[in-house]
Amino acid sequence: MKQFATLLLTWYKQFGRHLPWRESRDPYRIWISEIILQQTRVEQGMAYYLRFVERFPDVSSLASASMDEVMKFWQGLGYYSRARHLYEAAHAMQGVFPRTYEGVRALSGVGDYTAAAICSFAYDMPYAVVDGNVNRVLTRFFGISTPVDSAAGKREVGQLAQTLLSKEHPADFNQAIMDFGALLCTPRQPRCEDCPLAGGCKALSEQAVESYPVKCHKTKVTDRYFYYIYVRAGVYTFINKRQSDDIWKGLYELPLVESTEPIPVEQLLSSAAFAHWIASGEQPEVRILQQGVKHQLSHRTLHATFIEVVLPEATRSFSACLKVPLAEVETYAVPRLIHAFFEKYL
Ligand code: SF4
Structure with missing residues (x-):
């Protein structure tokens, strides 16, 4: 397990993505980026993020804007409840971004994943993130076939991610595993031939990489x-x-x-x-x-x-x-x- 974290962090030092919100430890900016990225790809979200933080550089400027203006800055991103939650949370903060996990988790629109991301990236707190990328990397590497959209699957992957998390470098570890899933261990045609984890990867040894992660529910449209x-x-x-x-x-x-x-x-x-x-x-x-x-x-x-x-x-x-x-x-x-x-x- 230790080797997993070591290999991942070594890969990240060389190949990790340089993203504007990673240049800052400002929890406000990290929060905005994480809310944008909840349902938006990095490439699409980047321009929105830059425009948003230029117009609303801090909690107070967001709280004192009009809801209509915030919505206008969100136009085209979809999932508009995210913008409403941001606005609501900015009002609730009264100018000060929370400094505890519980405080961050209590913000409107912030779930376990986003709270872990903000607290680890901004404050180096040891909370493991679990998003689609993390689910994919862990279920493939460890050959976990419990459906990731079941309560048991969420618990299993969540506990595993927390165990693997580097307690010395939680921010780097979280960013590393997310980048790894986005760049190397991709949903289709993962680049197993370039993968530093290939030697221990269960899915690869079963020749079944695209069968992971297993899901039980299909979204009804x-x-x-x-x-x-x-x-x-x-x-x-x-x-x-x-x-x-x-x-x-x-x-x-x-x-x-x-x-x-x-x-x-x-x-x-x-x-x-x-x-x-x-x-x-x-x-x-x-x-x-x-x-x-x-x-x-x-x-x-x-x-x-x-x-x-x-x-x-x-x-x-x-x-x-x-x-x-x-x-x-x-x-x-x-x-x-x-x-x-x-x-x-x-
Ligand atoms: S070997 Fe392939 S499936 Fe396994 S972790 Fe690496 S990229 Fe993912």
Whole structure:
């Protein structure tokens, strides 16, 4: 086991990644980077991280910003609950980042993995991280076939990672094993021929590297049908802030009719769901702009249709929505799906 840590740290000294958040021991910056990297690849997250910490360099600047501005800086990254949790946690800290594991773990949006990462990277505390990379490296090297998404698998890998952790260099060890999984022991076609651990690797000796890690649950993906209404009322359009807790809470989108089943557009236009937006006596011109636009999220496949509705500038329709000049609509934080629509039609 000691040899595992030694070989890993030796490899890391030579091949570890140079990432901007590793140049700092500032827990705030490490926290931001870890939240971004929870569901985002390093290459995509880098530019977001740099922009974010430039605009919000510390806890106080984040806490004193508006939620809408924070969302705008998050636009395009997805999993928007991360931005809401950051904002909430920044308020709760009252200007001071917590210095204990318990304090860090109690922050909104911080789970075991993120707390271990922050505490080891910022404070050199001996907490082992377990993410997808670590799961993969450990289950392969030790030939662990307990499903990593089961309680028993999580416990087994977690305890093993904690046992292996270098107590002298916890930050380096955690970063090393994550880099090792990201660069060498990759999900597909791991570079076993270059691997310093190959001599002791159980999965390699079984010639079954891609069978690890074992998982028991497959994510169930559901279909949803979004019918967006793009209103053109002179130089204005209408947008809505999404309030529901499922996806994109706090982001802006076009007025929407949503369904779990596809609806023929003619039927939609004569439905009560569409009619409730329209003020009595108004006769909009209607045109379909896009149909069958597929947008994949982790648990959902969205099928979007965009319907243009032309009304007079002083319309009373859509009055429950926010009326904004078309020229300013890009200043609002919107999901990627809506952003792509704006890019094409504005
Ligand atoms: S030998 Fe291959 S599977 Fe085993 S730890 Fe190294 S890269 Fe991963």
